[in-house]
Amino acid sequence: MRTKRLVDTSLSLATVGVLSLAIGGLLSLWQLGNLTILYIPGVLWLAAKRGRLSALVASVAAFLVYDWFFIEPYHTFEVGQPQEWISLGVLLMVGLFTGEAYALLRRQSEELAEHDRHRQLLAESDRVKSSLLAAVSHDLRTPLAAIKASASSLLQPQTQFDDDARHEFLSAINTEADRLDRLVRNLLDMSRIESGALEPRLEWHNLSEIAADVIDRLQPVSDGHDLQLVADDHEFLAEVDYVQMSQVLTNLVDNAIRHGAPGAAVRVIVNENRVTVENQGSHLPADELDRIFDRFYRGGGKASGTGLGLAIAKGVVEAHGGRIWAENTSAGVAFQVQLPNRRTEALPA
Amino acid sequence: MSARILVVDDAPEIRNLLKRTLSGHGHTVELGEDGVEGVQKARSWQPDLILLDLAMPRMGGLTACQQIREFSQAPIIVLSVMGEEQDKVRALDAGADDYVTKPFGMDELMARIRVGLRRAAGGGSPDIFTCDGLSVDSSARRVTVTGQEVHLTPIEYSVLSYLVANAGRVLTHNQILAHAWGPEYASELQYLRSFIGQLRKKLGDSAARPHYIMTEPGVGYRLRSPDWE
Numbered sequence: 001m002r003t004k005r006l007v008d009t010s011l012s013l014a015t016v017g018v019l020s021l022a023i024g025g026l027l028s029l030w031q032l033g034n035l036t037i038l039y040i041p042g043v044l045w046l047a048a049k050r051g052r053l054s055a056l057v058a059s060v061a062a063f064l065v066y067d068w069f070f071i072e073p074y075h076t077f078e079v080g081q082p083q084e085w086i087s088l089g090v091l092l093m094v095g096l097f098t099g100e101a102y103a104l105l106r107r108q109s110e111e112l113a114e115h116d117r118h119r120q121l122l123a124e125s126d127r128v129k130s131s132l133l134a135a136v137s138h139d140l141r142t143p144l145a146a147i148k149a150s151a152s153s154l155l156q157p158q159t160q161f162d163d164d165a166r167h168e169f170l171s172a173i174n175t176e177a178d179r180l181d182r183l184v185r186n187l188l189d190m191s192r193i194e195s196g197a198l199e200p201r202l203e204w205h206n207l208s209e210i211a212a213d214v215i216d217r218l219q220p221v222s223d224g225h226d227l228q229l230v231a232d233d234h235e236f237l238a239e240v241d242y243v244q245m246s247q248v249l250t251n252l253v254d255n256a257i258r259h260g261a262p263g264a265a266v267r268v269i270v271n272e273n274r275v276t277v278e279n280q281g282s283h284l285p286a287d288e289l290d291r292i293f294d295r296f297y298r299g300g301g302k303a304s305g306t307g308l309g310l311a312i313a314k315g316v317v318e319a320h321g322g323r324i325w326a327e328n329t330s331a332g333v334a335f336q337v338q339l340p341n342r343r344t345e346a347l348p349a
Numbered sequence: 350m351s352a353r354i355l356v357v358d359d360a361p362e363i364r365n366l367l368k369r370t371l372s373g374h375g376h377t378v379e380l381g382e383d384g385v386e387g388v389q390k391a392r393s394w395q396p397d398l399i400l401l402d403l404a405m406p407r408m409g410g411l412t413a414c415q416q417i418r419e420f421s422q423a424p425i426i427v428l429s430v431m432g433e434e435q436d437k438v439r440a441l442d443a444g445a446d447d448y449v450t451k452p453f454g455m456d457e458l459m460a461r462i463r464v465g466l467r468r469a470a471g472g473g474s475p476d477i478f479t480c481d482g483l484s485v486d487s488s489a490r491r492v493t494v495t496g497q498e499v500h501l502t503p504i505e506y507s508v509l510s511y512l513v514a515n516a517g518r519v520l521t522h523n524q525i526l527a528h529a530w531g532p533e534y535a536s537e538l539q540y541l542r543s544f545i546g547q548l549r550k551k552l553g554d555s556a557a558r559p560h561y562i563m564t565e566p567g568v569g570y571r572l573r574s575p576d577w578e
Contacts, residue, residue: 174454181452201434201567204542208557209564216558235546235556237539242566243434270557 008050012058015042020065027070036066036087043095047102055102059095063088131296132190132308139183143176150176175221182250186308189247190295193315200241200320207238207245207339208270214249215268218257222266225257225279231270238273238339244316248324251309252277252335260332273341278334289326313337351375352466355396357387357413358428359405363451367400370455371462384408384416391417398465400458401445403429403436411440418444424465428453434567441521441568448519448568463576464517478513480575483552483561485513494553504529505548512562517574519565545570 019042023035039062047055064077067088072080079085150169154161161169192198208231215227249268256266260279269276284292291297293314296307313335317324322339354376356367368378379394381387383405391399399417403410414425427440427448437448446468447461478485482495487510492499501509508529512520523535534540549559563571 177452203567204539205564205566206546206556209559212557229557231557233556235543235550237542237546242564246566 005053008054009057011050012046012054013061015046016058016061016065019062020069023066023070036091039066039091040094044098044102047099051106052099052103055095055099059092059099062095063092066091136183136187140180143179143183146176147173147180178217179221182254185247186251186312189244189312189316190308193312193319198244198315198319200244200316202239202241202320204237205240205242205245206235207240207273207275208232210240210242210246211249211268211270211275214246214253218250218253222257224263225260226265227253227257228265228267229270230267236272239342240320240339241316245320248313248316248337249275249277251313252337255309256333256335264332273339275337276334277337278329278332280332282332283328284326284333289328292326293324350463350466350470351377352397353377353379353394354462355379355381355387355390355394355399357381357384357390357400357405357410358402359383360402363402363428374459384410384413387413388416391421391423395421396423397469398462399423399425400462401425401427401440403427403433403440411436411443414440414445415443422469424469426458426461426465437568438521438523441519442523446518460517460574460576464574467576468515468518478516480516480573481560483573485509487513492552499551501548501551505544505551508544508548509552512570512572516572517576519569519571521569523569525569 016039019038023038026035039059043055043058043062046058067077067079068075071084071088079088150172153159154166154169189198208229211231212229215229219227253266253268256277256279259281260266261281264280266277266279269278293310294307295311297310314324317337317339320339322337324335324337326333326335328334354371356364356371356378357380358364358367359382364380364382368380371378379390379396381390385408387399387401387410388408390396401410401413401417405413410427410429414427417423417425424446425440425444427437427445428451429437429440429448430451441448446465449458449461476486476488478487484493486492490506492501492506492509508525511525511528522538522541526534526537526541530537545562546556549556549562552561554560554562561573563573565571
């Protein structure tokens with residue numbers, strides 16, 4: 001702030017100096033009264049470029065310099081001829097008024113720009129909300145429809161189902177309820193990531209334990225894909241939030257299942273603080289490798305999933321200080337999660 | 350084993366569902382709508398076991414748990430949702446026996462209730478604990494896995510026997526650390542995690558799929574219980 005004032009003042013004085021030299025030079029050619037006018041574009045320029053203070057400083061300086069050098073008696077601030085007061089007065093007034101006017105204009109245009117930014121933000125958040133709503137209502141309805149259909153079938157008074165059919169209806173209700181639970185968790189996580197409130201509670205965990213837990217929970221709903229864990233059975237501890245990291249792996253495995261070739265295996269490979277989730281199936285176009293992590297981005301036209309899972313995975317991994325990326329492999333697509341390398345201390349046994 | 354169970358939850362759907370299910374298993378059930386009513390009925394009705402929701406109006410489960418513990422030792426199982434890990438730990442440290450996370454499966458809840466009731470019945474742990482190949486003989490301080498003797502350091506044995514004495518029930522990190530190393534170690538989480546890793550290895554547990562010592566993320570550990578099967 002102080003530097004800006006210093007720059008404004010120096011620039012104003014320099015402008016007035018240059019203009020005064022010009023006026024001095026032209027004095028032999030033209031009448032003094034006409035030359036006063038030359039200060040005005042200078043003041044206007046300063047008002048527009050540097051604001052009110054510059055214009056004010058410049059007009060006062062021009063007033064003083066003009067009086068000192070160009071008005072008789074020279075080298076005093078006295079004014080011999082009364083009509084010279086008019087030139088001086090006009091000079092000062094132009095400086096003050098234009099300065100104010102420009103400053104006002106600038107403030108208004110800044111306010112307008114601010115208003116515009118705000119409106120854009122609101123529009124963006126509106127857009128996010130309606131896409132979220134659309135995605136969510138679609139995804140909530142699918143398991144809800146399955147639950148409703150199964151439960152109402154079982155409730156039909158006149159229909160008798162055999163044990164197998166009853167069991168099938170009941171397990172549908174059970175697994176679809178789990179799906180709803182996962183979806184709600186994703187929504188909560190998304191809103192925490194959006195509001196910056198996602199704080200991992202870091203503890204030391206073996207990533208292969210988290211991966212095994214996720215695989216065991218998803219295997220029954222894997223649509224015939226074999227979920228495999230590839231991990232050394234040695235104890236390597238990474239500093240992670242167990243619940244959040246299991247949500248990341250759940251989303252990655254779920255994604256690998258949905259986009260994998262029917263019946264092909266999905267492998268989760270844990271190597272110390274690196275986890276790879278890879279499937280077999282079609283490749284991702286190069287331009288999608290990054291974009292799939294955007295909110296609501298649903299690749300490849302297959303409109304399943306909310307388009308939130310990978311965005312959440314990215315948000316969580318980054319909140320852990322790690323990196324996540326996708327790459328094409330010879331057989332399909334691999335998602336890599338690399339967590340920061342913080343080793344545990346050796347333990348005193 | 351039929352028991353008197355007090356269910357305290359502000360959601361009527363959950364209350365009624367639990368009442369029906371628990372009655373179906375032969376238990377007598379009383380309901381409470383919030384912490385205040387829960388404390389009051391815990392005093393007047395003297396249940397054998399209490400299911401206590403954490404987030405309730407008027408008085409939450411944590412405060413209710415503290416107040417109930419002033420006059421009753423009945424096992425308290427906390428019902429909570431994902432993400433309330435710290436509240437769970439506080440409730441456990443305030444004297445709750447265990448927790449289940451909503452949405453929970455009935456099989457899981459029934460297993461917790463069985464463990465809670467058995468502990469309350471004061472059967473104490475038998476001299477020889479056996480579960481799925483693991484056997485811990487507390488009088489001889491002998492541990493075997495499928496017949497093979499396992500050699501444990503004194504502290505490893507102390508942690509394992511603490512888990513055995515509470516088999517099927519969650520023990521918080523703090524409880525285990527304070528039990529085996531003393532209260533001044535209660536915050537050495539990383540130490541405990543590595544230690545459990547070693548203990549699992551000696552018991553032949555896989556790091557990825559531990560069979561005996563289960564991780565309760567953000568809370569603590571739980572030893573597999575014969576009651577589960």
